[in-house]
Amino acid sequence: VSTVVETDVLIVGSGPAGASAALALSSYGVPNLVVTRYASLADTPRAHITNQRTMEVLRDLGVEQDVIQQATPQHLMGNTTFCTSLAGEELGRVRSWGNDPLVQAAHELASPTRMCDMPQHLMEPVLVNAAVARGTRLRFQTEYLSHTQDADGVTATVRDRLRGDTYEIRAKYLIGADGGRSKVAEDAGLAMGGQMGVAGSINIVFDADLTKYTAHRPSTLYWVLAPGATVGGIGAGLVRCVRPWTEWLIVWGYDVEAGAPDLTIEYAESVIRKLVGDDEIPVTVKSSSAWTVNEMYAETYASGRVFCAGDAVHRHPPSNGLGSNTSIQDSYNLAWKLKLVLDGTASPALLESYTAERAPVGKQIVTRANQSIGETAPVFEALDGLSPQTPEQLWANIAARKEATEAAEKQRAKLREAIAFKVYEFNAHGVDLNQRYVSDAIVPDGTPDPGFTRDPELYHQPSSRPGARLPHAWITSGSRTLSTLDTVGKGRFTLLTGIGGEGWVRAAKAQETEIATVVIGPGQEYEDPYGDWARLREISDAGALLVRPDGFVAFRHMSAAPDARELLSEALWRILGHA
Numbered sequence: 318v319s320t321v322v323e324t325d326v327l328i329v330g331s332g333p334a335g336a337s338a339a340l341a342l343s344s345y346g347v348p349n350l351v352v353t354r355y356a357s358l359a360d361t362p363r364a365h366i367t368n369q370r371t372m373e374v375l376r377d378l379g380v381e382q383d384v385i386q387q388a389t390p391q392h393l394m395g396n397t398t399f400c401t402s403l404a405g406e407e408l409g410r411v412r413s414w415g416n417d418p419l420v421q422a423a424h425e426l427a428s429p430t431r432m433c434d435m436p437q438h439l440m441e442p443v444l445v446n447a448a449v450a451r452g453t454r455l456r457f458q459t460e461y462l463s464h465t466q467d468a469d470g471v472t473a474t475v476r477d478r479l480r481g482d483t484y485e486i487r488a489k490y491l492i493g494a495d496g497g498r499s500k501v502a503e504d505a506g507l508a509m510g511g512q513m514g515v516a517g518s519i520n521i522v523f524d525a526d527l528t529k530y531t532a533h534r535p536s537t538l539y540w541v542l543a544p545g546a547t548v549g550g551i552g553a554g555l556v557r558c559v560r561p562w563t564e565w566l567i568v569w570g571y572d573v574e575a576g577a578p579d580l581t582i583e584y585a586e587s588v589i590r591k592l593v594g595d596d597e598i599p600v601t602v603k604s605s606s607a608w609t610v611n612e613m614y615a616e617t618y619a620s621g622r623v624f625c626a627g628d629a630v631h632r633h634p635p636s637n638g639l640g641s642n643t644s645i646q647d648s649y650n651l652a653w654k655l656k657l658v659l660d661g662t663a664s665p666a667l668l669e670s671y672t673a674e675r676a677p678v679g680k681q682i683v684t685r686a687n688q689s690i691g692e693t694a695p696v697f698e699a700l701d702g703l704s705p706q707t708p709e710q711l712w713a714n715i716a717a718r719k720e721a722t723e724a725a726e727k728q729r730a731k732l733r734e735a736i737a738f739k740v741y742e743f744n745a746h747g748v749d750l751n752q753r754y755v756s757d758a759i760v761p762d763g764t765p766d767p768g769f770t771r772d773p774e775l776y777h778q779p780s781s782r783p784g785a786r787l788p789h790a791w792i793t794s795g796s797r798t799l800s801t802l803d804t805v806g807k808g809r810f811t812l813l814t815g816i817g818g819e820g821w822v823r824a825a826k827a828q829e830t831e832i833a834t835v836v837i838g839p840g841q842e843y844e845d846p847y848g849d850w851a852r853l854r855e856i857s858d859a860g861a862l863l864v865r866p867d868g869f870v871a872f873r874h875m876s877a878a879p880d881a882r883e884l885l886s887e888a889l890w891r892i893l894g895h896a
C-alpha cells in the first residue's frame with residue numbers, strides 16, 4: 318500500500334538554501350518537510366564566507382550565536398595574501414572582509430552583526446538542528462524524482478534510497494533547493510541563461526599545520542601565483558583556511574577541454590606541495606573533488622506552486638563568497654511570503670514578488686563573481702606572467718620587481734594597483750548590503766531614486782526608501798541597547814515611528830494583519846540617545862516606516878497623516894497582493 322505523506326511545504330535539499338528555508342518556516346510555525354539525497358549533511362567545507370546580511374538573517378532566526386561560536390572570527394579573515402607559495406615570496410596583501418580600518422568602520426556602522434568564516438559543513442548542522450528542533454521533518458537518503466502540480470498543490474515522487482521504494486509527498490508548495498544540478502528547476506521549466514563549465518577546478522581538503530606561514534598574516538585566503546595557476550580555475554591557485562591554521566582547502570584549476578585529472582592522493586599531494594612550498598610539513602589529504610566554474614542564472618525562480626532557491630537558480634564561482642549567502646537570503650525572502658499565503662493573510666499574488674526581488678540579485682552576483690575571476694589577471698599581467706609562460710619566465714619576472722630600475726619601479730606600482738583592485742572581490746560591502754527590491758510587495762513613496770553617491774559595489778549606502786533594508790542604528794530600551802533591526806523580523810510586520818506618530822500606531826493596531834509597533838523618541842519605549850536613528854531614518858519624527866518580516870521597508874510616509882489608517886490599510890492591501 319503506497320502512503321502519501323502530507324505537508325504544507327516540501328523542501329528538496331538540506332544545503333544552505335533548503336536548511337534555511339526549513340528553519341525560517343518552522344520558526345514561523347509552517348509545517349514543512351525536507352528530503353535530501355544523501356545520508357548526511359555536507360561533508361566538505363564548501364562555502365564559508367558569511368556576510369553581514371546573512372548574519373542578520375541568522376540573528377532574526379535565533380542562531381547567530383551558534384554560528385559565532387563555531388566560526389572563524391572576522392579579525393582572522395582579512396590579510397588576503399598573494400604569494401608564490403605559502404613558504405615562498407609574498408607579492409602583496411589586501412585588507413579584506415571588513416578588516417581595512419575604514420571598511421571596518423563601515424561594517425560597524427552598517428549592522429549589529431559581524432561577518433565571519435563559517436564552513437558549510439559546520440553551518441548546515443546549525444541550521445538543520447534548529448529547524449528540526451522547531452518542527453521540521455527531515456528525511457535523509459530520500460531523492461526527489463519528479464513532481465506534478467494542480468490547482469491545490471504539488472505531488473512529488475521521491476525514492477527512499479535505504480529501502481529502494483518510491484512514494485509520494487503531497488504539499489501545498491514545493492521549494493527546490495537542490496543545488497547546481499537542480500532537477501526541480503529543470504522539471505519546473507525554469508530557463509537558465511549563461512554557461513555551465515566555463516573553467517575546471519579541483520578542491521583538495523587536507524590537514525597540515527601551516528601556522529608558521531599564516532598566523533602572522535591571518536587570512537581566509539592565500540592566493541598563489543605559480544606556473545600553471547592561470548589554467549582554468551578561479552584566477553590563481555588558492556590555499557583557503559578551513560580551521561586556523563591546521564585544516565585547509567586548496568583550489569587549483571584544470572583545462573576543462575582536457576577533462577579533470579585523475580584525483581589520486583599523489584596528484585593531490587603534488588598540488589599541495591606546489592602551493593605550500595614546504596615539503597617538510599606533514600600533510601594528510603582528506604578529500605579531492607573536481608567541479609566547474611559556472612556562469613548561470615534563471616530569469617524566473619518560480620512556476621506555479623514550485624519555487625527554487627540557491628544554486629538551483631544561480632550558479633557561479635566562489636569569488637566574493639556569495640554562494641551560501643545568497644542562498645540563505647533567497648529562502649529568507651520566500652519563507653515569510655509562503656507563511657502569509659498559507660495562513661490566508663496574503664493572496665498568492667504576493668509570491669510573484671519572490672522572482673521580482675531575488676532574480677535581479679542572482680543575476681548581479683553571478684556576474685560579479687565571474688568578473689572577479691577576470692580581475693585577477695592584472696596581477697599576473699603586472700608580472701608579465703600571463704600564460705603562455707615557462708616557469709623560468711614567471712620566476713624571472715617576479716624577481717625583476719626587486720631591481721633598482723625605472724622598469725622595475727613601474728612594475729612594482731602596477732602590481733600594487735592590481736592587488737589593491739581586488740577589493741572588488743574581498744571587500745565589496747555594497748554587494749553584500751545594497752539590495753534594493755522593486756516589486757508589487759513594495760509600495761513606492763513617490764520619491765525619486767537617489768541612486769548611490771559612491772561605488773555601489775564597494776560602499777554600503779543605507780536608505781529607508783521602500784525596497785531598501787531597514788537601516789541599522791543602535792537604540793536603547795531602558796538599560797538595553799539594541800539594533801533597529803532587532804525590533805523587526807520574527808515573521809511579522811513592524812511599524813516604526815516617533816513622537817507625534819500616535820496616528821500611525823493606532824492605524825497599525827487597527828489592521829487585521831499583526832503589525833508590531835516601535836516608537837522611538839525621548840520618553841518612549843525606545844530612545845535614540847546617539848541620534849543615529851534620527852540621522853538615518855529619512856522621515857520626520859511623526860513619519861512612519863512599515864517594515865516587512867524580512868527587514869525590508871515596504872511603505873514609507875514622511876510625516877503624520879490624518880488618514881494614516883486608510884494609507885496603511887491600502888499599503889498593506891497592496892503588499893499582501895490583494896490589489
Ligand code: FDA
Binds near residue numbers: 354
Ligand atoms: P547545495 O548544493 O548546498 O545543496 C543542495 C542540496 O540538495 C543538498 O543537500 C543535496 O544533497 C540535495 N539534493 C540535490 N539533488 C537532490 C535530489 N534529487 N533529491 C534530494 N536532494 C537533493 N562555494 C564557495 O563559496 N566556496 C567553495 O569553496 C565552495 N566549494 C564547493 C565545493 C563543492 C563540492 C560544492 C558542491 C559546492 C561548493 N561551493 C562553494 C558552492 C556552495 O556550496 C553553494 O553555493 C551553496 O552550497 C549553495 O547552497 P544550496 O543550498 O543552493 O545548494
